[in-house]
Amino acid sequence: MADVRRIKVITLDDRTLEFQLHSKLLTKDLLDLVASHYMLKEKGYFGLSFRDNNSNLIWFDPERKVTDYSIPKKPETVTLYFGVRCYIESITHLQDSGTIELFYLQAKVSIYKGDIEVDSETAFELAAYILQEAHGDFTTDIKAQTQLKKLPVLPTKALQEHPSLSYCEKRVLFYYRRLEGLSRGQAIVW
Structure with a gap:
């Protein structure tokens, strides 16, 4: 039987999406599931990440399996974060209002936390x-x-x-x- 763990993805609007993490799941497939939650058309700007044991943010490569990464084994549920991975010079280059709103949410959170x-x-x-x-x-x-x-x-x-x-x-x-x-x-x- 395949190795299956629970996974939760924290989104930019602080929602939690829950999935089953199968050992063969590619990051891009999981990202597609999260993007479908937003009906996101411009997915290329976003990614999934996790915090390692030293609290460093590690971004997933869309072409690799989620299980290829050294995700902490405890707790049983893996926590990932959905966020803006690729920034642009101006939001006027974005075509979808949903993408613009997600960029806004990312900036708001990043400024509040002191990341920006x-x-x-x-x-x-x-x-x-x-x-x-x-x-x-x-x-x-x-x-x-x-x-x-x-x-x-x-x-x-x-x-x-x-x-x-x-x-x-x-x-x-x-x-x-x-x-x-x-x-x-x-x-x-x-």
Whole structure:
């Protein structure tokens, strides 16, 4: 009987997709399954990765079997990550809105985690765009602050560089007020 393990793929929108990992499964076939979840047309920009025992991110070669890699044997369920593997100079080169949204999600996560470093003011402005994308136009300070607290958008570095969380929130709200009338799609691509 073939070696079969459970596999879960964490997507850019924090969903978990579960599959059976058969010993002969090619990475490109698994990637096709994940891409079909998004009805993704421009698959070439994306890939699957895992974290090794030293927490290094290891990208899979689409032409190799998933089991060719030294994936940690414990726990029983293998965790993989779906993400942008190949970046482009400008999102204007992308043709599908779904691909653009996935690039946006990758950038949002990468900035929050500190994988992409930006200065504090840029982080505050980007957080305002995320609020606009997620909640639409600014209404009140209290509502916007509540929404901001629920979204993981401000990188730790930006929070550490300033005297208080309140100061950081005020900077985000300053930018958020200026985005009135911007559609969700515009907030994603700006």
